Amino acid sequence: MKDDPQRPECRHWIGAEQRHCRAGEGIRQYIPGPRCPAHTPSALLGKPDPQPGPGWPIFRQEAP
Numbered sequence: 001m002k003d004d005p006q007r008p009e010c011r012h013w014i015g016a017e018q019r020h021c022r023a024g025e026g027i028r029q030y031i032p033g034p035r036c037p038a039h040t041p042s043a044l045l046g047k048p049d050p051q052p053g054p055g056w057p058i059f060r061q062e063a064p
């Protein structure tokens with residue numbers, strides 16, 4: 001499989017393993033960058049990840 005530079009991958013640095021996670025499944029964009037479900041900012045804090053839904057404005061992409 002060729003390496004697609006456009007393929008999103010988890011950019012979380014796993015300090016214990018001295019490498020980036022680079023998982024490619026379930027990647028979503030977060031403030032620090034693309035993250036897999038195991039390494040979202042919420043997951044790293046031990047909190048459930050907020051899910052987008054009705055009335056949840058965080059994922060609006062409106063131009064200023």
Ligand SMILES: [Zn+2]
Pocket residue numbers: 010011012021022023035036037038039
């Ligand atoms: Zn990850």
